[in-house]
Amino acid sequence: MATSRRRVSFTILCPTMLLIISISMGPGQFIVGNEAENDIIWGASEEDSVQQFTWNVTYGSRSPLGTNQQVLLINGQFPGPEIDTVTNVNLLINVFNSLDEPLLFTWNGIWQRRTSWQDGVLGTNCPIPPGQNFTYFFQVKDQIGSYFYFPSTGFLKAAGGYGGLKIDNRIIIPLPYPVPDGDAYLLIGDWFNANHTDLQALLDQGGRLGSPDGVLINGKGPFGEFLTVDPGKTYRLRICNVGISTSLNFRIANHNLTVVETEGSHTKQNSYENLDIHVGQCYSVLVTCNQAPADYYMVASTRFTVPVLNGIGVIHYSNSGTKVSGPLPPGPTTEIGYSIDQFRTITWNLTANAARPNPQGSFHYGMINVTETAVVEGASTAIDGKQRYAVNSISYVNPDTPLKLADYFNIGGVFSLNFPRNPSGSAAFLGAFVLDTTYRGFLELVFQNDESIVQSWHIDGYAAFVVGADGGRWTSASRGEYNLLDAVARSTVQVYPQSWTAVMLELDNVGMWNLRSQIWDRQYLGEQLYFKVPNPDGSFRNEADIPPNALRCGKAIGH
Structure with a gap:
């Protein structure tokens, strides 16, 4: 198999008073202001910096595991x-959709303050029809960190x-560690040799x-992945599952991984020989190249599976004359306990600044009174003899009209606001139900998992404080175990088998937001819901108006 070699690079971004200049080469370019020819840039003032991209999404052929198959390309690139x-x-x-099926992109972990209109999921947006285009426009407001996008x-x-x-x-916000010598993404993930259309047909058939x-x-x-590094230097690797x-475990032979950030939160700088990364999660780690000149394995291996599957890449010291050989660096055992213990050590760095010049620890989330609680339980089920998944006995089905459009235009009969706040244990049924919340309330959200797998849940529009996790069923007494001081804030959380995970979030981002399983067959077959954070007075200060280019579909056609 051909080897792809690349040197870890570092992008330096230097802001002036109003202009951001990038010296890195890439498909995007920066502009300033609201240019007349770009009338799609609604709501941007002369002080706003706008970074533009044009994507053409097509099918292509690749053989990542030796089997030729159809993949998705963006401007000819995979990934x-x-x-x-x-x-x-x-x-x-x-985004130009050159596929033969509808398309949306979602921005995993991006808050999109005041504008769930840009979330890129079927509950908020009509899909881009084949042969047409749509322009996303959103601000990465008060965020830093490592994220990813996907269809x-x-x-x-x-x-x-x-x-x-x-x-x-x-630049005015210092990092809580020395500036690394290089920066690179490592997008790790399981892969199926079958085309996505065949996998989807399999699920549709039950x-x-x-x-x-x-x-x-x-x-x-x-x-296939071959990273060249210089001896003695420290690199920041942004690793996303x-x-x-x-779930995957990542490691580099003979090198420690110092975790410094996860999904926008600076963490305490603990070092690990290996790191569990669950579906949909991202971490930034620092790796210092302080070993003898050689080539070293980097491995992403499946967790809690039999057999264990390995993704293998190479870290190549620039002065190395020795190729990798011998056994792979060992990963953890299949025991859940190792993963749980590691999970509990990843906490907030209370003294580090984030996107603003005030320490993360200045937000005392543990002193805020909880105003509402919801317990959600994702489970495997069957409906009409076919495999489905449900949350609190409701297996979500996407209506023809996005929930956000139906809510905005007061179109009835699309969804119900009566999503149950606790599991009922009743038989599962199909529907589109929304969890109604209160603007600026403080939500305690508990994920209950009575299954034998590790579940992974994502909250669009928010980062939530992961305050607790334990085995068994959650009860009100479980609050006594909560970490109310330095729990890390993130958008994707794992829930271990026969266990619960609790998070807290301030409901300050108005919109209709997706709460979903990151395990995609479960999401596709109903393990998701939406929650509504209402705009109390309709003010544009709380939520931007509907974009002028918003697509219409279903009952929203003509509105």
Whole structure:
């Protein structure tokens, strides 16, 4: 198999008073202001910086595991182009759909303050029809960190179409560690040799996916990813699990991984020999190249599976004359306890600044009174003899009209606001139910897992404080175990088998937001819901108006 070699690079972004200049080469370019020819840039003032991209999404052929198959390309790239940006920049991404099926992109972990209109999921947006385009426009407001994007419609995620989305801090906000010598994304994920259309058809017929065929690193099979580093230097690796079903463990032979950030939160700088990364999660780690000149394995291996599948890449010291050989560095055992213990050590760095010049610990989330609680339980079920998944006995089905459009235009009969706040234990049924919340309330959200697998849940529009996790069923007495001081804030959380995980979030981002399983066959077959954070007075201060280019479909046609 051909080897892909690349040197870890570092992008330096230097802001002036109003202009951001990028010296990195890439598909995007910066502009300032609201240019007349770009009338799609609604709501941007002369002080706003806007970074523009144009994407053409097509099918292509690749053989990452040796089997030729159809994949998703963005501007001919697999994975898609990396987005490098800076806190508070506005992103304008014009997407041309050259596929033969509808398309949307979602921005995993991006808050999109005041505008769930840009979330890129079927509950908020009409999909881009084949042969047409749509321009996303949103601000990465008060965010830093490592994220990724991916296609959210159908089962396209199994075909690729994902890419890194990096948000650097502004120069005036110092990093809580020395500036690294280089920066690179490692997009790791399980992979199936079957085309996404075949996988989707299997699910539509009531089948199950089964085990993946392998693990990719940056879209490449064994030994395909080859990173060149310089001895003595320290690099920041942004590692995201972009797969569809499997928790992974990442490690580099003879090198420690110092975790410094996860999904926008600076963490305490603990070092690990290996790191569990569950589906949909991202971490930034520092790796110092302080070993003898040689080539070293980097491995992403499946967790809690039999057999264990390995994605293999190479870290190449620039002065190395020795190729990798011998056994792979060992990963952890299949025991859950190791993963749980590691999970509990990843906490907030209370003294570090985030996107603003005030310490993360200045937000005392543990002193805020909880105003509402919801317990959600995702479970495997069957409806009409076919495999489905449900949350609190409701298996979600996407209506023809996005919930956000129905809510905005007061179109009835699309969804119900009566999503149950606790599991009922009743038989599962199909529906589109929304959890109604209160603006500026403080929500305690508990994920209950009575299954034998590790579940992974994502909250669009928010980062939530992961305050507790334990075995058994959650009760009100479980609050006595909560970490109310330095729990990390993130958008994707794992729930261990026969266990619960509790998070807290301030409901300050108005909109209709997706709460979903990151395990994509479960999401596709109903393990998701939406929650509504209402705009109390209709003010544009709380939520931007509907974009002028918003697509219409279903009952919203003509509105």
